[in-house]
Structures are given as structure tokens and as C-alpha cells.
Amino acid sequence: MTSSSPTRRAPLLATYAAFVFAFIYLPIVVLILYSFNRDGVGGFPPRHLTLNWYAQLFADAPIWDSVLNSLIVAASSVVLSLGLGLLAALALDRATFPGKALFRRLVLLPLILPGIITGLSLLMFAVFAGVHLSLLTVFLGHGTALISVATTELFAGLQKVDRAQEEASLDLGATPWQTFWRITLPNLKLSLIAAGLLIFTLSMDEIAVTFFLIGRDNTLPLQIWGRLRRGITPEINAVSTLIFAVSVALIVIWYRVRARGLGTQAQELLERP
Amino acid sequence: MSVSLANPTEQGTATEAALLEVRKVAKRFGTIDVLKNISLNIASGEFLTLLGESGSGKTTLLRLIAGFEQPSVGEIWMSGQRLDILPPYRRRVNTVFQNYALFPHLSVRDNIAYGLRVKNTSRSEMSSRVDEALRMVKMQDFAASRPSKLSGGQQQRVALARALINRPQLLLLDEPLSALDANLRKEMQGELKALQREVGITFLFVTHDQEEAMALSGRIALLRDGALEQVASPREIYAHPATAYAAQFIGQTNLLRGEIRDSIATCGALRWLLDETDGPVIFSLRPESIRICADGKRQTSEVKFRATVRQQFYGGPSELLEVDCGSGQMLRVRIPARGPLAGEHDFVFTLADAIRMKE
Known part of the structure; x- marks a missing residue:
């Protein structure tokens, strides 16, 4: 009886699951569909397919400027937050110092802090410091707010590093510095890639913090948001479709990288005599 | 030492x-x-x-x-x-x-x-x-x-x-x-x-x-x-x-705990002459130092005792016996392999093989 009840409930469960997935993914499907619809966002079902909106999109300079801005901000945020996050993760993993628990909480706090608070406080700081709002302030905002993400990922990675390997390196005559570059960092490679991809995507579609810190140069999400106030055009659908495609590609890469990491670990576990 | x-x-x-x-x-x-x-x-x-x-x-x-x-x-x-x-x-x-x-x-x-x-x-x-x-x-x-x-x-x-x-x-x-x-x-x-x-x-x-x-x-x-x-x-x-x-x-041994009194060492059922000062003692007696005494005779430097074979572990060239000297005092004996054994037998060991030691 216990074995038959899940089977009997399966169709119900499947229907329920279908509804949930439809709720999540149908809007995306519609969005992608209408990027190919000649008659714009009106009119259902779409009758004539076209690539015109994409042509229009590719000729739209402001959009591409904003894409470039977003890429610059995201890439430099990855560098900044990975650099500082690695130092914080090393301190959390290896050092003992007074106030370590407080330090950990302070580093990880931005993870749960609402973007509005982070953005507003950074804005007030910029005004106080007399810094003009520009891509630089956006970059500083993203780069610092995402340190917590880098720290968590890299800390988890450091905890998995086999300390005996580092001892073996010291034992063989490598200085602590050589050991860090030759042993610790290569062992962290997967965590660095994973954290980098995560930070990159988070920065790419960040709105709340960006909104407070943006100067004259828009990032892509703010560009889109600005245009939406003047009504939806299928050009927005087209750019969203492209973003969606790139995001999916990045997610796939991320999972591949992770799976490979888990794969070798599982392999080593199995092969350990 | x-x-x-x-x-x-x-x-x-x-x-x-x-x-x-x-x-x-x-x-x-x-x-x-x-x-x-x-x-x-x-x-x-x-x-x-x-x-x-x-x-x-x-x-x-x-x-x-x-x-x-x-x-x-x-x-x-x-x-x-x-x-x-x-x-x-x-x-x-x-x-x-x-x-x-x-x-x-x-x-x-x-x-x-x-x-x-x-x-x-x-x-x-x-x-x-x-x-x-x-x-x-x-x-x-x-x-x-x-x-x-x-x-x-x-x-x-x-x-x-x-x-x-x-x-x-x-x-x-x-x-x-x-x-x-x-x-x-x-x-x-x-x-x-x-x-x-x-x-x-x-x-x-x-x-x-x-x-x-x-x-x-x-x-x-x-x-x-x-x-x-x-x-x-x-x-x-x-x-x-x-x-x-x-x-x-290091290796297997029998630890014999007992005492010396009036130049006689007594460890459970085992007794032998030993000219040392009175007091509690521990001896180590390796299993291979004990052998079966088929003819029942012993040299003056040897200690003989009678014991019942309780267990026998075959180990190729040799086998290990667990023998009961009476009142539950078990000793391990390693002998050259010789086939199944049961019942009571006489065993002997050389006095010098019982090594006196600290706790």
C-alpha cells in the first residue's frame, strides 16, 4: 500500500509540477517568442516571424554601450571581489585573531543585506567623499558588495584543500609564498572559476545597488528599465533573449566545471586504497 | 634493563x-x-x-x-x-x-x-x-x-x-x-x-x-x-x-603474575625455585618457549606443568595452543605443527625463558 500510493498520486503530482514550471518558464518562452513577432508585443498568437527586431537591436548604439558598460563593471568586479574575497577567506580559514567571529559576520553580512541599503549607504558615502557618480562608483559598489559571495565560495574551496599537500610542499623546501602559488592556488582553481562566474552574472543583472550609484553611463539592466517606462518594444525582448541565451551558456559552463570538480573528487575517493 | x-x-x-x-x-x-x-x-x-x-x-x-x-x-x-x-x-x-x-x-x-x-x-x-x-x-x-x-x-x-x-x-x-x-x-x-x-x-x-x-x-x-x-x-x-x-x-607473550616467597616463585599453577628477594613479580614467557613434554621427564633447569588443551589454531609450520593450567589460568603455547590435540598433556619450559620484568 505504501508503495502504491506514490504511483497513484503521480499524475496529480505531475500536473502540479507542470503548473509550477509553466508559471516559471512560460513568461520566458513568451518573451523569446515575441522577439521574433513582426507585429510587436500585441496580438496573440504571433502570426509572422521576423528577425527585424534583432536587426534593429544591432543598430541600436545606446544598448550596446550599456552592454559594454555592464561587461566592464562585471569583469572588474570579478577581479576586485575575488582578490579581496580570497584574502578574507584565507584569514577565515587559516588565521586566528581576536574578533574573528565578528570579522566573519561583517564579511558575510552583504549577502543578506537588502540591495537598497547597500546602494543607499554607498551613495551617501560617495556624496560625503565628494566622488562623482560614474561607472567607477558602480564598479566599487558591485566589487565590494560581492566580496561576501567570493569569500563564501573560496572559503568552502579552501576547506577542501588537503593541508598535507601544503605541508609536503614546505617539507620539500618551498617557502610559504611558493607553496601558496604552486599548491594552494591550483587547488582552488575550480572555486575561483565558480565564484568568478557567479559574481559576473550577479553583477551583470544587478539593479538595486546600481540604481543608486549610476552616473551618466547606463548599465544594461538600467538601460532596459529606462526604456520600459516608454513602453515595451520587441527590441527589449530581443536583447532579453540574448541575455537569456548567454546566461544559460554560463550556467551550463558553471555546472560542467563543478561536475568535473566533483567528478575528480569522487574518482579520487574511489581510487583511494 | x-x-x-x-x-x-x-x-x-x-x-x-x-x-x-x-x-x-x-x-x-x-x-x-x-x-x-x-x-x-x-x-x-x-x-x-x-x-x-x-x-x-x-x-x-x-x-x-x-x-x-x-x-x-x-x-x-x-x-x-x-x-x-x-x-x-x-x-x-x-x-x-x-x-x-x-x-x-x-x-x-x-x-x-x-x-x-x-x-x-x-x-x-x-x-x-x-x-x-x-x-x-x-x-x-x-x-x-x-x-x-x-x-x-x-x-x-x-x-x-x-x-x-x-x-x-x-x-x-x-x-x-x-x-x-x-x-x-x-x-x-x-x-x-x-x-x-x-x-x-x-x-x-x-x-x-x-x-x-x-x-x-x-x-x-x-x-x-x-x-x-x-x-x-x-x-x-x-x-x-x-x-x-x-x-x-612486540610479539605474543604470556604474562605470568605472581610472587616470590622463600625462594619459590608462584604464578598460579606454576611454581619453581628462584633465589630472589620476596615480593610480587611479573614474568614474560613467549609461547614458543613452552613445549610439549612427551616423556614426562624434565631437566633441572626446566619447569614442568600439566594443562588441558582448550583451543588449537593451525598456522602452517606451527600451531598455537591455548592451554588451561587449572583454575582458568590460560597459557599460549606455540609448537611445531603436529595434528589435532586434545585432553591433558605435560608441558615444560626452561627457567631462563621466563623473563622477569617491570610493570
């Missing part, structure tokens, strides 16, 4: 040319004394084994010598220089780690070359020395492989070659064979011993396996609860264990 009986060919002492001197070293972790007042000399070229149960402090002593821990008290000297104040990378000591700790992201060749590479050794010298090391451990065919593709025994060889490439004065081996299965283990023991003879480097070997320690070592340092119980050659320690603990840990 009857150290004077040490067989001189067995490297019974390490007084001349001590390579490593551990001087009154203690190590405390929090409130736990892991090592207590350890003094130990290791001679150049020696194969010395730190033997002890898990938690006896043997790995901690090894880590103090390698430089991963600092002694709480005492000093460590090597070749006339203070060792314990140097960081691990300045010590002419290399280690074979318990689970090898090979670098997974480097090939076998790069693993072995690591010690030379971090010291900016010239390319040509590095290449020839790595080739030599690969040959020494018979791993030439695997130079390009990643460690994860190797079997346990092969990883073991790579770890050895990697540790020996720097030509250390002292090689530390932390239970290097414990991860291998029994057959491979025996094989690697042979290779290790041959290798040590070949390179002439001093080996400090850590194990909890007394058979392995006996098979490999010139001397054994037996550790118990962070203190040295006995340091002697395997033969010496087996024939003349200093304490009851040593007697039980």
Missing part, C-alpha cells in the same frame, strides 16, 4: 655519530601531554622505527622533527645544529606522508621535480636527477601520468622518489605502508629496506605494526602514552623486553 646483552651487530647503540638528537622534548596540546620528556639519538645511516599504538605520540614526534609542530619543551639537534628553530623548508629532512600527499595537479615527473624546482635548480641537473629518481623507484613509464591514475603502490613509490630527490640527511616515513593491502605491503617492505641500503640515508619510520617494525628496523623506539618505553634492536626488545607492555606489544 639488560642493555649489555645487546647484539653489537644490530646497531644496538647510537652514541657514535648521532645524526639527530632529540633532547628532553615535550609537546603539549592544550592540557594534553602528547609527548613527555623524550630523549632519543639517531645514528647516521640508521633505520629506526617509532613504534606505538595510535595516540602514543609517534606522529607528533615525527612532525616535530619535520618542523610542522614546535616542541613545548626541549630541543632537537641535527648534525651539530639546532633544528627545532628552523622552518620546515630549511631542514635537510624530507617526509613520506601517510596518504602520500602527492600533488594532484602535477604529473609524476613534476611531483618528483618539485623539491628541485622550488630551489631554482638548473634545467639540465633537474632533468637528470628526476630521471635517476624515476629509475630508482621503477616509475619511468609513468612519468607523464597524474597521481590519481596510479595504484597505491605506485603512488607510494612516487612519494618516496619525491622525498629523496633533495638528498635529505634524514627521511621521515609516516606509516607509509598502512594504506596498502597485505601482499603489496610485504613487497614494499622489501623494497624500502633495499632502497635504504642503496641510498644510505637515515630512515625514521613510524608504524603501529610491530611485525613491520621488527622486519625493517635496525632499532625500535617503542612509545607508550607519549613516553619512550624501550629503545633497542628488534631482537633485543623481543628477547629482553624491558616492561610487560613491551613484551606484550
